[in-house]
Amino acid sequence: DTEVTQTPKHLVMGMTNKKSLKCEQHMGHRAMYWYKQKAKKPPELMFVYSYEKLSINESVPSRFSPECPNSSLLNLHLHALQPEDSALYLCASSQDRRSSGGYRETQYFGPGTRLLVL
Amino acid sequence: AQSVAQPEDQVNVAEGNPLTVKCTYSVSGNPYLFWYVQYPNRGLQFLLKYITGDNLVKGSYGFEAEFNKSQTSFHLKKPSALVSDSALYFCAVSPNSGYSTLTFGKGTMLLVSP
Numbered sequence: 001d002t003e004v005t006q007t008p009k010h011l012v013m014g015m016t017n018k019k020s021l022k023c024e025q026h027m028g029h030r031a032m033y034w035y036k037q038k039a040k041k042p043p044e045l046m047f048v049y050s051y052e053k054l055s056i057n058e059s060v061p062s063r064f065s066p067e068c069p070n071s072s073l074l075n076l077h078l079h080a081l082q083p084e085d086s087a088l089y090l091c092a093s094s095q096d097r098r099s100s101g102g103y104r105e106t107q108y109f110g111p112g113t114r115l116l117v118l
Numbered sequence: 119a120q121s122v123a124q125p126e127d128q129v130n131v132a133e134g135n136p137l138t139v140k141c142t143y144s145v146s147g148n149p150y151l152f153w154y155v156q157y158p159n160r161g162l163q164f165l166l167k168y169i170t171g172d173n174l175v176k177g178s179y180g181f182e183a184e185f186n187k188s189q190t191s192f193h194l195k196k197p198s199a200l201v202s203d204s205a206l207y208f209c210a211v212s213p214n215s216g217y218s219t220l221t222f223g224k225g226t227m228l229l230v231s232p
Contacts, residue, residue, distance in 0.1 A: 004161075042208055042222035043162065056219065090161050103219045104150045104212035109161035 003027075004110035006091050012116045015081060021113045023074040023091030031055075031096035031103055032074040034066060037088045037112070048103055049074060050096050056103075081117045088112040120145040122211050122223035130229050131199045139194040139226050141209030151192040152210040152220065153183055162208065168192060169214070179203070199230045 004025045013019050023032065030051050035043035048056035049068040063085075065077040074091055092107040121144045131137045143149055150169055154162040166177025173185045183194045192209060209223040 040206065042225055045219055106164055106167055108164060111161045
């Protein structure tokens with residue numbers, strides 16, 4: 001099973017709201033990723049978690065706050081977002097082979113959360 | 119630094135004809151290469167990857183890709199296109215050593231006409 005699930009599918013929020021995106025996988029993967037994708041553009045990496053610890057933060061604004069409560073779950077907490085943050089937010093997971101020193105294993109993506117900030 | 123080029127924004131092909139979606143890459147050392155497909159309002163689906171070995175890689179849904187080291191290319195191919203293959207295709211690369219993440223190309227929209 002190579003399934004990554006994400007909830008909710010769609011989210012509309014105002015600029016003062018606080019909301020959370022959730023991601024879950026049961027493939028035993030120890031690397032999990034958050035990406036942001038604008039329409040017809042490639043995904044942009046936001047965060048990488050390795051063994052439940054934040055490994056990469058691609059200079060993402062602090063209004064995005066990731067959390068990895070256990071090896072199967074990844075959350076993205078949203079607060080005081082801007083309209084330009086409207087996008088498809090994708091979660092992915094992969095094996096994490098620490099000996100290889102990078103995140104180059106096959107990533108499996110969830111269906112995404114379509115976020116609209118008003 | 120690694121990079122990926124997908125020179126075509128869009129590829130049009132008639133159903134039943136062969137299709138090719140082009141990808142060239144730049145990376146230090148040997149590459150890991152991937153193709154992903156994205157259907158409308160969906161996440162990315164893994165199609166195939168090259169790590170080492172046979173230059174012709176077979177993947178899901180009848181797709182294959184040929185790794186050409188001298189031309190630094192990894193073109194995606196299918197012998198007979200289906201209308202349902204219409205989607206956005208992304209090539210991605212990572213060096214096979216050192217600390218890195220995947221770098222995605224800009225994407226190529228494939229449109230298969232009936």
